[in-house]
Amino acid sequence: MKEKILAILHENYPEIDFESSDELVDDGTLDSLTVVGIISALSSEFNVELPYEEIVPENFNSVDAMAALFERYM
């Protein structure tokens, strides 16, 4: 799962090093525009509709957190 997510992230945002931090949102690596793009790409790939309350920084601070989030809804 994690590898698949990483591949999608690299394809969409090659300029971002997603493994550099586990505070991607909190340290400003990902802004809200990028988070929206990531959700859109991952939701369409895994055919998942995330509840709005799950869109919080903690769920997007690392690739592991993203993988855990999408796994919960698959």
Add this chain to the structure above:
Amino acid sequence: MPIMTYNSLFFVLFFAAFLLIYLLMPKSFLKQGVILVGNVFFYKFAGGLNCMALLVAASLLLYFCSIRIERIYEGFEKEAEGLSKKEQVPLLAAYKSRTRKWLLLGILLLIGTLVYVKVGRLLHFEETSRLLDIRFTRIMVPLGLSYYTFSAVGYLADVYWRKVKVEHNYFTLLTCMTFFPIIVQGPISHYDRLAKQFHQLPGFSYERVCHGMQRMWWGFLKKSIIADRITPVTSTIFADIYHYAGLEVVLAVIGNVIAIYMDFSGCMDIVIGAAEAMGITLDENFRQPFFAKSAAEFWRRWHITLGAWFKDYVYMPIAMNPGFMKRTAAIRKKRGARAAQVFSAAVPLMIVWILTGLWHGTGKDYLFWGIYWGVLIIIETAFAKELKAVPAKLHIRTESFGYRLFQMIRTCIYFAIGRMITACGAGRSLFLIIGQIFAAGRLHILRDGGIFSYGIDKKNMLVLIVFFLIVWIVDIMSAHFDVRDRIDRLPFPLRWVIYYGVVLSVIIFGIYGNAYHAGAFAYGGF
């Protein structure tokens, strides 16, 4: 003009008396009671008690709707026990649709009042301060309407998304909504965070009171010495723009940019400092905005709470809407990832910026203003890769001081153009101002001393330049360390020289030296 404004002597006296009583209260609930009484007293002299009735009605509506939503979700919590997250999705959707009527009721009445008042002002409806005089075309404009409406809608939306704990004590919610430091011009606050602090108000702390006071006086300095010196002059020029040209207009635009920053950030220093003295932390609204390297970054540093509100309650809900996401996914399949990224950013961003423009004012100018910022930020977002590649192609080192300075000047120009769009309020303000800039040079005002004939004489200009530089240097220092902490560590005599220096400067150059008139705050009319 109301007699209670944050920069009035009345407010200073009120706050001193209020703080003394507040600090003497031994328990948190007593302190909260003092705050509520303080809110009523402040509102009576700042906006009128009749207007406060509308605010109380809004707080009752907010309380009622939030409790109703919470009750419905209690049913979900019981039913969802033992189900996986995936299994919970359809159940939650069903409960959400049941809560939606309370969310919509609250939002429609809150936003409806705001829109009605804004449209009423646009149509020149009569304004009244008496509750019983309200008619279809005679409106009442409660103080801080835009600010408490946004905070209340944010709170209700967070309750609907189950992101916050519902406040069960009505008086705490009322204290949040009427909290006097934030009621006039923000910062737009999260009521749940404020309520949490009201439940545990801390006891007296010399350091906190001292820091709060320092921040308040710093705000008085920015407002009374700098903003109030410039604003009357630039207002006169923009009100009669045809009489001015060239350098006169360029200086008026620069003055307008400096004045609005000193005015608004000065007010934020006063109110955040006042809350700090009480042991309450408010969200910051400014973080050295003119040091921003792009338009998008500027709006993460200027009026931060407004930008955050639009991001949380307009941008994200649109971008995350299932229908919108399906459309984005279809674009991704058909036209690729880049097109989908541009689409998913551009549409919600343009909506956000049009609404931000209309929040600032209802005229055509503000619509253009919103579109201007929307287009700038969308270009920065959509062409981020291309824009990033330009310096490399031109062999410019992006980490050099020169390039960073260029980015900061560019940010100031972006902002200045934005100000020019609304400065004259004539529907075509930007073109009028640009036309006048190129109509004549008027460079002679520098040689013949004409520059001192617009309302700021030689002495006042010197005062202005000195204090502008002081604020600028402190802003640069604040970007790197906590200036107040450094002051704390200075030797006692030097520390008190600084304190007295600021207070005496406000009294001598702000009140006495500026033919004192306690000018209204620019963001107080929303």
